[in-house]
Amino acid sequence: MPSRILLACALALALPACTTTGGPGSAMAPGAATRPVAEGSIQKGSASYYKSGRRTANGERFNPGGMTAAHRTLPFGTRVQVVNQSNGQSVVVRINDRGPFIRGRVIDLSLAAGRQIGLVAMGHAPVEIRRLD
Secondary structure, three states, X not given: OHHHHHHHHHHHHHHXXXXXXXXXXXXXXXXXXXXXXXXXXXXXXXXXXXXXXXEOOOOOEOOOOOOEEEOOOOOOOOEEEEEEOOOOOEEEEEEEEOOOOOOOEEEEEEHHHHHHOOOOOOOEEEEEEEEOO
């Protein structure tokens, strides 16, 4: 019995060191890849939109009418072109938040950006993201 308690204590101390996030206040989202997306490179996946009234990860007040987005690893201020693969419509957004936190999703767009590419009616869609700067 005492050996089980010692093992549980050792695991409790060792497991936090295995996480991939940078801890409280970190710009890295949970589960995010540590490799940055290079300028001009393309990332494919699913996109969704959000319309929260909270502050974004970079400290700005979220503006649902702004052309902004959340990405797990791109630096704040990075501009990306997002192309809806279902209809070919595209929008350029600025990264100012972290997310999305749903498996398979690569970007969360503001409500206005989602509307511009026809995403709001569907809720989510396959997209291609190209880093512009």
